[in-house]
């Protein structure tokens with residue numbers, strides 16, 4: 001079974017394509033379970049996410065699309081939700097969706113993955129002035145740990161996204177830096193997605209790295225898959241490669257969620 005739970009439509013503002021376009025492509029790509037995860041509306045970073053007023057359209061469009069394609073593919077609805085230490089919208093966190101991908105895109109006001117924003121930030125502040133890359137990795141994984149402990153989320157999105165900001169491995173072993181976060185993920189019952197979008201970026205590798213996936217396997221944390229598509233062409237991106245890699249590491253099952261209930265399937 002092929003699963004892809006991480007996809008953005010035009011509603012996220014920095015992605016293109018309608019739900020219908022995405023689903024047609026997903027069917028072509030032999031995806032069996034396909035989920036939408038547009039960025040949650042919030043007061044911060046408004047340029048890269050759904051407007052609050054379009055939330056209702058997101059739900060309506062999904063119901064229509066689901067009806068239209070019900071015989072061909074299983075469709076799910078979620079959000080990619082920014083974990084913020086202070087001030088997440090609790091009502092939205094409790095919204096009746098299939099799943100929430102928890103993601104850390106910011107360390108305080110420092111953007112982790114948006115290239116243009118990073119460049120603008122660097123002009124204003126020297127991010128490496130007081131911090132070496134190891135401490136950025138540590139700060140980032142501390143937020144992942146807090147996100148897992150919050151208990152709101154089902155899937156950890158792009159677990160080691162921080163590599164995009166630092167562009168280098170930290171001096172300390174990544175497995176030691178991520179240890180407490182992985183323990184918290186295990187305890188929370190969350191799954192970790194194998195996200196292929198890193199292969200489209202300068203880091204040229206999936207999130208999380210093979211090294212971290214080995215740790216995830218040894219802790220018996222469930223996995224799922226996501227192409228993090230921002231256009232129709234990216235749907236199912238490198239799916240076969242990700243599935244093969246997961247099998248090589250020993251994984252035999254992956255998960256998806258219906259109304260937050262975890263469902264385990266072969267892939």
Ligand SMILES: [Zn+2]
Pocket residue numbers: 080103105157158
């Ligand atoms: Zn993301």
Ligand SMILES: [Zn+2]
Pocket residue numbers: 006008080228
């Ligand atoms: Zn995403």
